[in-house]
Amino acid sequence: MPTDTLPNPEKSPERSSGELIRLEQVTKRFGDNTVLDHLDFSVDAGKHVTLIGPSGSGKTTILRLLMTLLKPDEGTITVDGQKLFPATEKERREVRKQIGMVFQQFNLFPNMSVLRNITEAPVTVLGMSKDEAVERAKGLLDMVGLADKCDARPAQLSGGQQQRVAIARALAMRPKVLLLDEVTSALDPELVAGVLDLLRDIARTTDITMLCVTHEMNFARDISDQVLMFDSGRVIEAGPPEKIFSEPEHDRTREFLSAVL
Ligand SMILES: Nc1ncnc2c1ncn2[C@@H]1O[C@H](COP(=O)(O)OP(=O)(O)OP(=O)(O)O)[C@@H](O)[C@H]1O
Numbered sequence: 001m002p003t004d005t006l007p008n009p010e011k012s013p014e015r016s017s018g019e020l021i022r023l024e025q026v027t028k029r030f031g032d033n034t035v036l037d038h039l040d041f042s043v044d045a046g047k048h049v050t051l052i053g054p055s056g057s058g059k060t061t062i063l064r065l066l067m068t069l070l071k072p073d074e075g076t077i078t079v080d081g082q083k084l085f086p087a088t089e090k091e092r093r094e095v096r097k098q099i100g101m102v103f104q105q106f107n108l109f110p111n112m113s114v115l116r117n118i119t120e121a122p123v124t125v126l127g128m129s130k131d132e133a134v135e136r137a138k139g140l141l142d143m144v145g146l147a148d149k150c151d152a153r154p155a156q157l158s159g160g161q162q163q164r165v166a167i168a169r170a171l172a173m174r175p176k177v178l179l180l181d182e183v184t185s186a187l188d189p190e191l192v193a194g195v196l197d198l199l200r201d202i203a204r205t206t207d208i209t210m211l212c213v214t215h216e217m218n219f220a221r222d223i224s225d226q227v228l229m230f231d232s233g234r235v236i237e238a239g240p241p242e243k244i245f246s247e248p249e250h251d252r253t254r255e256f257l258s259a260v261l
Pocket of ligand 1 (some may be wrong): 030054057059
């Protein structure tokens with residue numbers, strides 16, 4: 001895989017360290033429904049953390065808060081020491097540049113070519129020159145195995161190919177953090193393994209910090225440094241995957257894993 005276009009090329013033997021994401025006492029309500037309840041957790045730079053737990057436990061809400069698609073009702077969120085909440089819109093915009101997200105439903109711009117989907121934000125948000133953005137986009141398309149699809153429209157691609165474009169698009173911003181929200185849930189089963197293998201490669205060969213919500217437990221086991229088990233808006237158990245998957249301590253974790261494994 002060419003690494004010159006990746007966010008943090010060449011994983012160094014000493015991975016970057018220190019806290020990159022911190023949530024403190026974060027509460028999020030939708031009406032009477034308290035989805036996140038005084039939630040605390042942090043993710044160290046370069047680590048891959050996976051959120052697991054029952055449907056509706058608040059996992060996607062966390063990613064949406066980090067993307068600033070939602071606002072918390074209470075609590076603070078910082079990324080690399082900079083305030084995301086509470087913060088001014090200007091501060092938030094700056095922090096947001098460090099965060100990339102890949103969604104379940106790809107969310108590509110349907111009227112733009114594949115190449116333009118990837119170059120658009122680096123040019124308009126980061127102010128990158130068009131030539132540089134195109135060069136990097138082509139490198140990323142090569143990395144995700146779609147070098148020949150520059151001029152295609154998203155609708156001309158399979159779901160798996162669209163998700164590869166979405167991954168390339170997120171990486172084009174050179175984010176410090178990559179958020180992955182059930183990225184294979186909308187794919188036909190035969191396309192899932194290819195996308196997960198691509199993400200495994202990215203996890204292995206870059207220093208990017210990953211926060212994933214997934215129902216793919218084997219994938220979670222493979223890439224995670226830490227797994228957080230969610231229930232009703234709280235982390236009820238956290239640990240390395242070998243511990244969570246083999247010797248869970250909490251009854252709810254055991255119940256959840258026996259239903260999904
Ligand atoms: N925009 C919204 N308006 C109202 N309620 C919402 C909204 N978004 C999420 N919720 C509710 O918040 C709760 C948590 O949703 P969330 O999507 O974070 O759960 P999840 O753990 O990611 O679930 P799943 O695994 O099914 O995706 C659910 O009860 C959901 O109905």
